[in-house]
Amino acid sequence: MICLSRNEQGAELLASYLARTLDTAARAELDGHFETCTDCRGLVSVWERLDEFKAPEVTPGFDARLYARIAAGEARVSAWRRWLWPPVAPVAAAVALAALVLFIRPPDAAKQSSLTSNNAEIELVAQAVDDLDLLIPLADTRDR
Amino acid sequence: MEAAVALERDAQLMLRVRAGDDTSFAMLLERHRGPVVHFLYRMVPNQAVSEELAQEVFLRVYRSRATYEPTAKFTTWLFRIATHVALNSIRDRKKEKGHESLDEELLDGMERQVADRQQTVEQEMVHEVKRREVRQAIEALPAKQRAAVLMHKYEGLDYSQIAAVLRCSESAIKSLLFRAYESLRGRLAHMA
Numbered sequence: 001m002i003c004l005s006r007n008e009q010g011a012e013l014l015a016s017y018l019a020r021t022l023d024t025a026a027r028a029e030l031d032g033h034f035e036t037c038t039d040c041r042g043l044v045s046v047w048e049r050l051d052e053f054k055a056p057e058v059t060p061g062f063d064a065r066l067y068a069r070i071a072a073g074e075a076r077v078s079a080w081r082r083w084l085w086p087p088v089a090p091v092a093a094a095v096a097l098a099a100l101v102l103f104i105r106p107p108d109a110a111k112q113s114s115l116t117s118n119n120a121e122i123e124l125v126a127q128a129v130d131d132l133d134l135l136i137p138l139a140d141t142r143d144r
Numbered sequence: 145m146e147a148a149v150a151l152e153r154d155a156q157l158m159l160r161v162r163a164g165d166d167t168s169f170a171m172l173l174e175r176h177r178g179p180v181v182h183f184l185y186r187m188v189p190n191q192a193v194s195e196e197l198a199q200e201v202f203l204r205v206y207r208s209r210a211t212y213e214p215t216a217k218f219t220t221w222l223f224r225i226a227t228h229v230a231l232n233s234i235r236d237r238k239k240e241k242g243h244e245s246l247d248e249e250l251l252d253g254m255e256r257q258v259a260d261r262q263q264t265v266e267q268e269m270v271h272e273v274k275r276r277e278v279r280q281a282i283e284a285l286p287a288k289q290r291a292a293v294l295m296h297k298y299e300g301l302d303y304s305q306i307a308a309v310l311r312c313s314e315s316a317i318k319s320l321l322f323r324a325y326e327s328l329r330g331r332l333a334h335m336a
Contacts, residue, residue: 008315011322018325019296046329050297052271052278055182056191058198062181063173066199070206 003039014040018047154218161209169209173202176219179299180226186294187230187287188237189279197233201226216308223301224309227291234287281331289324296321 003010016022017030034041151159154175160168180201185194204225282290288310295301295309307317 008318008322012318015296015318015321015325019300019302021302042329042333043325046325046332047297049274049278049332050282050293050328052274053186053282054275055185055298058177058181059191059195062177062195062199063170066173066202069199069203073203073207 003037014043018044151214152217155214158205158209158212158218159214161206162212169206172205172218176222177202180222183223183226183294183299184230186282186298187227187290188233189283193233197229198226200229204229217305219299219301220305220308223295223299223305227295227309230291231287277332281328284331285324285327289320289327292317292320293324293328 013022013026013030017027022030030040034044154172157168157172161172177198181194181198184197184201185191188194188197201222205222282293285293292306292310295306301309303314303317306321307314310317310320312320
């Protein structure tokens with residue numbers, strides 16, 4: 001068997017071995033491989049070394065501190081709710097007013113757009129008239 | 145109804161918390177307090193900071209109760225919050241200057257407390273050196289690799305859960321874990 005750490009499938013098998021999710025037969029096969037493969041044996045050894053990194057027990061007051069924070073948070077939320085409740089009506093009125101303004105705006109915008117369009121047409125006509133004016137002297141010259 | 149029965153126990157408890165049952169929250173806390181604190185301790189690693197972060201995790205769980213939906217395993221959701229909190233803390237701590245020496249002192253004192261009092265001084269020193277080396281090797285990993293190794297090695301999360309926590313594909317997690325173990329092997333080869 002080639003070194004398991006050299007390909008993805010082997011690495012996955014090795015990780016399953018470490019996590020103890022392999023069946024007995026597959027595990028025994030890998031145990032045989034580790035006797036001859038120093039790289040894989042090294043990885044297994046590292047996995048075992050990691051057991052040295054112990055975490056301390058949780059301190060006794062943990063839950064009490066947490067519940068105190070939860071209670072403080074809930075109290076804050078309640079206070080905010082009480083504080084916010086009376087101005088709800090004015091806020092709703094302001095929102096309704098804003099919505100009304102938005103409804104009124106589109107006709108203005110349409111009107112503005114229409115005016116802009118009219119102005120452009122006037123400019124085009126004026127330009128055409130100017131062009132005609134330019135032709136008049138030429139016509140006058142020919143008449144002469 | 146069948147779906148509700150099929151729900152894992154933790155998710156059922158969390159749904160009861162959502163319905164206003166604080167006893168279920170206490171049960172969830174009892175079941176997961178240790179793993180979350182230990183995970184955070186190995187991520188940070190400082191006991192006071194890890195407990196502070198764990199409090200933040202459980203506070204978030206409690207505050208999210210109204211919108212909780214059992215779309216994933218409860219532990220996946222829990223460790224996603226824990227990992228998020230831990231990575232933010234690591235990022236913030238990197239910005240602070242001079243915290244490392246303080247943490248070292250705190251950690252050393254803590255590890256001494258954890259050590260078995262019955263051991264001889266010499267044995268204790270050997271274990272202390274080994275613990276320190278392993279801790280430093282894990283600390284030297286990039287934060288994401290560290291989180292993956294800790295969930296895989298110490299908390300027993302499977303690939304799909306770790307992938308969900310870190311928002312990666314399962315194949316990416318396998319590759320990430322393998323790189324991490326390779327790196328640890330390099331750093332801890334002398335201990336084999």
